[in-house]
Each structure stands twice: as C-alpha cells, then as structure tokens.
Amino acid sequence: MRSEEVLEGVRARDQRSLGRALSLVEAGEGEEILDGLADLAGQGARLGVTGSPGAGKSTLLSSLVGYWRGLGETVGVLAVDPSSPFSGGALLGDRIRMQEHSLDEGVFIRSVASRGAVGGLAEAAIEMVDVLEAFGFDRLVVETVGTGQAEIDVMEACDLVLVVLQPGAGDGIQAMKAGLLEIADLLVLNKADLEGSARLESELREMLELREEGVGRAPEVYRVSAKTGEGVQELAEGIDRRLRRLEDEGVLEERRARRRREAVKRLVRSSLEKRLDALIEAHAPKLGEGSPREGARWVLGTLLCPPSGSDARAGLPAEEEM
Numbered sequence: 470m471r472s473e474e475v476l477e478g479v480r481a482r483d484q485r486s487l488g489r490a491l492s493l494v495e496a497g498e499g500e501e502i503l504d505g506l507a508d509l510a511g512q513g514a515r516l517g518v519t520g521s522p523g524a525g526k527s528t529l530l531s532s533l534v535g536y537w538r539g540l541g542e543t544v545g546v547l548a549v550d551p552s553s554p555f556s557g558g559a560l561l562g563d564r565i566r567m568q569e570h571s572l573d574e575g576v577f578i579r580s581v582a583s584r585g586a587v588g589g590l591a592e593a594a595i596e597m598v599d600v601l602e603a604f605g606f607d608r609l610v611v612e613t614v615g616t617g618q619a620e621i622d623v624m625e626a627c628d629l630v631l632v633v634l635q636p637g638a639g640d641g642i643q644a645m646k647a648g649l650l651e652i653a654d655l656l657v658l659n660k661a662d663l664e665g666s667a668r669l670e671s672e673l674r675e676m677l678e679l680r681e682e683g684v685g686r687a688p689e690v691y692r693v694s695a696k697t698g699e700g701v702q703e704l705a706e707g708i709d710r711r712l713r714r715l716e717d718e719g720v721l722e723e724r725r726a727r728r729r730r731e732a733v734k735r736l737v738r739s740s741l742e743k744r745l746d747a748l749i750e751a752h753a754p755k756l757g758e759g760s761p762r763e764g765a766r767w768v769l770g771t772l773l774c775p776p777s778g779s780d781a782r783a784g785l786p787a788e789e790e791m
C-alpha cells in the first residue's frame with residue numbers, strides 16, 4: 470500500500486490503514502503521512518502513564534478505558550516497550566490485560582518497541598500519538614516504564630502525566646530519584662488492597678511537603694486498586710478536573726506550544742545529523758588530517774552556508790530532504 474492510500478484510509482477512519490500508518494511512522498517513513506494529517510492535529514486529551522515496572526499501569530489503564538467507554542468515549546493507546554530483558558514479557562502481558570477491550574471498535578491498542586523504532590523511541594512514540602490523535606480518538610494514552618530519558622521525553626509531550634507506584638520495595642524513593650515526582654500531575658498509589666499502601670502514601674506526602682514551595686505544581690495523590698476497582702472512578706474524575714484546571718490556567722496551551730517547539734527541534738536535529746554524517750563521510754580523508762577543532766569549524770561553515778558550486782557540497786543531501 471502506498472502512503473497516499475494509507476493516508477486516505479486514515480482520514481476515512483479505517484483502522485487497518487491506521488495500523489499501516491503507525492508502522493510507517495515507527496519505521497521512520499511516515500513523513501507523507503504526518504504531513505497529510507497535520508490539519509487534524511491538536512484535539513484529543515493526551516494522557517501519559519508511567520511508573521515503576523509492574524506497578525499495575527496496564528491493569529489500571531484497562532479499568533480507566535472501561536470507564537471512558539462507559540461514557541461513550543473512544544480511546545487510542547500506545548504502549549512503549551523498552552525491550553529490556555527485564556520486561557521481555559511486557560508486550561504480551563499488556564495484550565492480555567487489555568484483552569477485554571480487543572473486540573471493541575472504540576479502543577485501539579498499539580505497541581512500539583525501541584528496537585523497532587528507527588530514529589529514536591521518543592520521536593517515534595510522539596509521532597505515533599500524533600497519528601492516533603488525527604484519527605480522532607477522544608482520549609490518547611501513552612504507557613511507558615518510567616526509567617530512561619526517552620520515557621521522560623514521551624511524558625513531557627503529554628497534556629497530563631500519571632505516575633503509578635506500588636507499595637513495597639521503596640517505590641517512593643525510587644520514583645523521586647528517577648525524577649518521576651517532578652513530571653507527575655497525578656500520583657497514583659496502586660494496589661491499595663495490599664499491605665504497605667498507607668505507608669507509601671504517608672511517605673510520599675512527606676516527600677512532597679519537603680519539596681520547596683512553588684517548585685512546579687504539587688501532584689495530587691490518589692490511592693486506588695486496579696484489581697478491585699476501588700478508587701478508579703474518583704481517579705478518572707480527578708483526571709478530568711485536573712485537565713480542566715490546566716486548561717483554565719493556560720498550562721495546557723503552554724504544554725502544547727512546547728510540544729510543537731520540541732517537534733521542530735527534533736526535526737531540525739535529525740535533518741542536520743543526516744547532513745553531518747553525509748558530509749563527514751564524503752570528506753573523511755581531509756577531516757582525518759587536521760585538528761578536530763579545525764575540521765569542526767570547516768564542517769559547521771559548510772553545513773550552515775554551503776559554498777554553492779564548490780566541491781565542498783559533495784555529500785550534502787538536497788535542501789528539501791526534511
């Protein structure tokens with residue numbers, strides 16, 4: 470199928486075409502698709518869900534999806550699998566836990582693995598959410614295991630971030646160290662049915678109080694059990710309340726503007742990087758001789774103002790590459 474047909478299919482809200490479009494974007498071949506969908510961007514609420522491995526993110530998400538479906542809303546989910554040996558089963562696990570929604574046309578679930586994503590996991594994931602948004606889902610959710618920078622980047626491209634923690638194993642301290650408390654709008658203490666949940670809550674509340682006043686917005690704390698359903702409705706309502714507040718305060722618009730700026734930066738960076746590689750490759754012997762600083766000055770000069778017609782242009786890809 471050509472990009473054009475895929476694009477038409479997505480615009481006609483055909484889910485098979487949506488799957489193709491996502492694969493193209495994941496493979497770094499989604500330029501035409503993304504350009505062709507640009508006019509449909511910017512409507513859905515983007516929710517990021519992250520937290521420690523096994524905290525119950527997928528289980529919780531599955532109950533939230535159930536709640537939203539009850540309201541008649543459609544949901545697009547992207548699960549980012551870091552392909553680490555420790556979470557080798559994550560993908561399959563997520564499929565199984567989300568299974569109850571697999572026959573529902575109003576729910577679309579897709580995974581992206583870092584090994585599959587050409588040109589960076591965060592970039593691929595964010596662009597895949599752009600595609601899901603253009604398709605017209607009311608809610609967009611990205612689940613990541615909150616450890617690496619790529620995962621944090623994905624969360625920073627969301628409208629609202631949920632950090633899910635579980636009792637035991639010093640989850641609160643870990644989350645703080647990993648910088649998760651900084652990006653959380655809502656802190657969800659899952660597995661309230663297990664021992665240690667109350668202790669985790671007081672531990673976290675203490676940590677939040679210790680943080681300097683005025684540093685960011687204090688996250689709200691919710692204690693839930695995705696297993697029994699306890700507290701899930703309150704959480705769902707809390708999500709919408711927080712979204713409305715961020716909207717009223719102008720924060721959502723700020724976040725969306727930042728998201729667009731970051732996208733521009735990513736595109737420029739990757740385009741520059743391609744040119745840099747090509748130029749260095751083409752002039753390898755010359756650059757292998759002088760000092761690295763001298764070489765760098767020459768390369769920068771050539772990249773930023775290519776002398777037209779000169780042999781220095783050799784290896785520079787065409788300007789319209791982007």
Ligand SMILES: Nc1nc2c(ncn2[C@@H]2O[C@H](COP(=O)(O)OP(=O)(O)OP(=O)(O)O)[C@@H](O)[C@H]2O)c(=O)[nH]1
Nearest residue numbers: 522523524525526527528559614659660694695696
């Ligand atoms: N007791 C209890 N177990 C839960 C709860 N929520 C999830 N679990 C269990 O915790 C385990 C991990 O749940 P997942 O939903 O896969 O957790 P996850 O955070 O998505 O895991 P990864 O994606 O692998 O990081 C599963 O065995 C769930 O059944 C809960 O509220 N209470």
Ligand SMILES: [Mg+2]
Nearest residue numbers: 526527559563
């Ligand atoms: Mg999961």
